[in-house]
Amino acid sequence: MKVAWAGSRETLELSDRMAKLVANDPVFEKFTRPMLGRKELFKNTLRKAAHGWKLIVDLRLTEEEAKWLRLYIDEPAYTDLHWGMFIPAIEGQGTEEQKKKWLPLAQKMKIIGCYAQTELGHGSNVQGLETTATFDPQADEFVIHSPTLTSSKWWPGGLGKASTHALVYARLIVGGEFHGVHGFIVQLRSLEDHSPLPGITVGDIGLKFGNGAYNTMDNGVLRFDHVRIPRNQMLMRVSQVTKEGKYMQSDVPRQLIYGTMVYVRQTIVVDASKALSRAVCIATRYSAVRRQFGSRNGGPETQVIDYKTQQSRLFPLLASAYAFRFVGEWLKWLYMDVKQRLEANDFSTLPEAHACTAGLKSLTTTATADGIEECRKLCGGHGYLVSSGLPELFAVYIPACTYEGDNVVLLLQVARFIVKTVSELGYKQPVGTTAYMGRVATLMQNNCAVRTAEDWLNPGAIVEAFEARAARMAVACGRQLAKFENPEEGFAELASDLVEASVAHCQLIVVSKFIEKLQQDIPGKGVKQSLEILCYVYALFLLHKHQGDFLAVGYLTPKQALLANDQLRTLYSKVRPNAIALVDSFNYTDHYLGSILGRYDGNVYPKLYEAAWEDPLNDSDVADGFHQYVQPILKQKLHSAKL
Numbered sequence: 118m119k120v121a122w123a124g125s126r127e128t129l130e131l132s133d134r135m136a137k138l139v140a141n142d143p144v145f146e147k148f149t150r151p152m153l154g155r156k157e158l159f160k161n162t163l164r165k166a167a168h169g170w171k172l173i174v175d176l177r178l179t180e181e182e183a184k185w186l187r188l189y190i191d192e193p194a195y196t197d198l199h200w201g202m203f204i205p206a207i208e209g210q211g212t213e214e215q216k217k218k219w220l221p222l223a224q225k226m227k228i229i230g231c232y233a234q235t236e237l238g239h240g241s242n243v244q245g246l247e248t249t250a251t252f253d254p255q256a257d258e259f260v261i262h263s264p265t266l267t268s269s270k271w272w273p274g275g276l277g278k279a280s281t282h283a284l285v286y287a288r289l290i291v292g293g294e295f296h297g298v299h300g301f302i303v304q305l306r307s308l309e310d311h312s313p314l315p316g317i318t319v320g321d322i323g324l325k326f327g328n329g330a331y332n333t334m335d336n337g338v339l340r341f342d343h344v345r346i347p348r349n350q351m352l353m354r355v356s357q358v359t360k361e362g363k364y365m366q367s368d369v370p371r372q373l374i375y376g377t378m379v380y381v382r383q384t385i386v387v388d389a390s391k392a393l394s395r396a397v398c399i400a401t402r403y404s405a406v407r408r409q410f411g412s413r414n415g416g417p418e419t420q421v422i423d424y425k426t427q428q429s430r431l432f433p434l435l436a437s438a439y440a441f442r443f444v445g446e447w448l449k450w451l452y453m454d455v456k457q458r459l460e461a462n463d464f465s466t467l468p469e470a471h472a473c474t475a476g477l478k479s480l481t482t483t484a485t486a487d488g489i490e491e492c493r494k495l496c497g498g499h500g501y502l503v504s505s506g507l508p509e510l511f512a513v514y515i516p517a518c519t520y521e522g523d524n525v526v527l528l529l530q531v532a533r534f535i536v537k538t539v540s541e542l543g544y545k546q547p548v549g550t551t552a553y554m555g556r557v558a559t560l561m562q563n564n565c566a567v568r569t570a571e572d573w574l575n576p577g578a579i580v581e582a583f584e585a586r587a588a589r590m591a592v593a594c595g596r597q598l599a600k601f602e603n604p605e606e607g608f609a610e611l612a613s614d615l616v617e618a619s620v621a622h623c624q625l626i627v628v629s630k631f632i633e634k635l636q637q638d639i640p641g642k643g644v645k646q647s648l649e650i651l652c653y654v655y656a657l658f659l660l661h662k663h664q665g666d667f668l669a670v671g672y673l674t675p676k677q678a679l680l681a682n683d684q685l686r687t688l689y690s691k692v693r694p695n696a697i698a699l700v701d702s703f704n705y706t707d708h709y710l711g712s713i714l715g716r717y718d719g720n721v722y723p724k725l726y727e728a729a730w731e732d733p734l735n736d737s738d739v740a741d742g743f744h745q746y747v748q749p750i751l752k753q754k755l756h757s758a759k760l
């Protein structure tokens with residue numbers, strides 16, 4: 118199962134080596150992180166990033182090894198944006214000449230870059246950005262300017278203190294004409310002493326949610342006062358500005374300017390399975406350690422993992438972690454395919470790649486953020502201790518529902534894609550993830566054939582149920598929209614229904630990709646059978662949770678919905694004996710997990726007890742401040758009997 122989770126034996130071995138390298142290096146210690154003040158915390162992150170880079174250089178790590186190393190260091194840092202957005206943006210939107218100039222500098226870390234798109238006034242509405250880049254043909258330069266307070270760049274990670282350069286998204290103005298938002302490489306700080314260059318105001322935006330957590334990152338604010346950059350620092354793969362001041366659009370679609378977001382959304386889906394699996398690993402191991410009630414004749418109490426309620430909350434999350442792992446793997450393939458096509462100037466699959474990355478980013482991050490919080494509750498009171506690892510994981514993870522596109526805004530993008538597909542059904546055969554809509558007539562007509570709970574253990578029955586629900590919800594939205602004279606007004610009015618239809622479509626993708634995975638050869642005794650059980654758990658849990666949809670569209674009867682729930686209970690009993698093995702298969706070191714409750718050896722209580730004494734409050738028996746603030750109260754002479 119470890120191999121199935123990792124994707125291959127090679128990846129398992131490689132990631133294991135990197136995990137151990139980090140775990141055994143004292144520089145990467147992280148238990149004290151939540152106790153540090155902001156300055157110390159940030160400096161500590163810089164130290165870890167520098168040590169990580171030294172290891173990468175000294176040990177001549179490959180790009181793949183370096184990625185795993187950064188993951189296991191497990192601390193958001195400016196390097197995430199440098200490697201994760203700045204470099205990919207240049208790769209995707211730069212010309213060959215620009216790539217030749219900037220990529221070696223960035224890859225050797227001679228410069229540090231960030232991705233400066235969002236502003237104080239606009240994030241979701243990228244076309245609403247206010248920063249301007251005005252071409253000055255006399256000087257052959259662009260003038261980058263922040264005309265208003267709301268045009269201040271706000272949020273970019275790595276911008277506040279670390280970056281020397283930024284990829285700045287600004288409205289292009291040539292000859293007095295606006296040409297939409299484009300990307301520009303702008304140097305922010307001196308490469309000698311790191312001080313901001315003339316015309317640049319830059320700093321950190323302040324503390325964020327949670328102790329430690331995402332506060333290791335210097336999310337920044339940036340303003341430009343007529344800052345000049347050479348013309349060739351506009352990324353010009355999509356459109357060009359000539360020396361003479363002529364704006365030229367190439368054959369490449371304008372949407373490619375958003376290409377970095379497609380790339381990052383894809384990686385976020387892969388990361389969702391990592392974050393959720395960490396939380397599930399902690400909650401599952403602890404649920405096997407923790408006992409409450411049920412002692413008979415003085416024997417041990419019941420392990421809480423044996424309660425059906427605990428199983429019905431925990432096992433769907435375990436199944437979701439696996440589901441997101443496999444859909445992430447598929448999405449990575451889809452992205453690589455699109456990337457290759459784009460390089461050959463084939464843009465035909467870009468809309469689907471956009472819809473899939475947007476929709477799956479939204480679905481997986483929402484489920485993961487909610488799932489981490491559920492895992493905290495599954496661990497009872499001890500889950501609230503920072504040493505459980507769950508509060509910090511939650512605090513670090515939740516902004517994933519917002520960054521790289523607010524999850525609702527992204528589902529509305531999926532809705533546009535679905536509505537368009539439905540409206541074209543008469544003359545265009547849908548392909549890829551919308552191919553099922555090509556069978557819309559059958560899906561609208563056929564109803565579920567399930568008669569017994571066992572009938573639900575059939576991938577065909579499950580896929581058809583999810584397809585029928587998604588198709589019927591999409592068609593219903595299409596019919597409602599057709600009643601509006603102005604389509605945009607209709608879209609705005611029906612936005613909530615459209616979002617629900619998008620969720621149904623995205624859930625279908627995840628379920629289908631899990632089922633497709635099981636059609637592959639999966640070696641290892643019992644591995645495939647265990648994955649089949651998890652796949653049914655994932656699908657039937659969703660069906661149970663959203664049974665209102667399946668009933669409302671008339672595909673299921675209430676009896677069939679009940680049978681799905683009956684089957685789900687049986688499946689939980691089948692997951693139980695393997696639950697610990699299924700989380701051990703994630704192959705997480707205790708260092709990466711960062712949780713006393715989730716320790717591999719299960720030695721929870723002694724270690725919790727020990728850790729309590731390491732809290733700075735326990736440095737002395739009598740607290741600092743006692744004599745000043747508490748003792749006077751204890752010693753006061755009360756004048757009134759009532760007091």
Ligand SMILES: CCCCCCCCCCCCCCC/C=C/C(=O)SCCNC(=O)CCNC(=O)[C@H](O)C(C)(C)COP(=O)(O)OP(=O)(O)OC[C@H]1O[C@@H](n2cnc3c(N)ncnc32)[C@H](O)[C@@H]1OP(=O)(O)O
Nearest residue numbers: 191192193197240241243372375471509510513520521522
């Ligand atoms: C315990 C410790 C743990 C430690 C763990 C450590 C891990 C943590 C590290 C993680 C690091 C993560 C770092 C996160 C960094 C975050 C970075 C950011 O957030 S960057 C900023 C991201 N911003 C956004 O995502 C903005 C969202 N908005 C948009 O994407 C767009 O504007 C829009 C999609 C809302 C479109 O707006 P709209 O006005 O409708 O569209 P346009 O007119 O602009 O375009 C319409 C047309 O384009 C198509 N389109 C839109 N987007 C794309 C795209 N990306 N690709 C392809 N096509 C696209 C759209 O479908 C329309 O097509 P049409 O055919 O015309 O219908």
Ligand SMILES: Cc1cc2nc3c(=O)[nH]c(=O)nc-3n(C[C@H](O)[C@H](O)[C@H](O)COP(=O)(O)OP(=O)(O)OC[C@H]3O[C@@H](n4cnc5c(N)ncnc54)[C@H](O)[C@@H]3O)c2cc1C
Nearest residue numbers: 232233234235239240241272273274516519520521522525
């Ligand atoms: C931790 C973190 C790191 C970040 N890192 C970066 C970075 O490195 N670089 C960068 O450029 N940016 C970064 N961002 C910014 C991030 O990309 C934006 O915050 C995000 O895209 C959401 O945009 P917004 O803040 O404008 O939200 P808003 O759009 O203001 O959202 C507010 C509310 O309005 C709703 N809403 C907005 N538009 C619509 C609509 N059309 N229909 C219905 N509802 C709508 C949303 O659903 C939400 O509920 C980061 C943000 C965070 C939190």
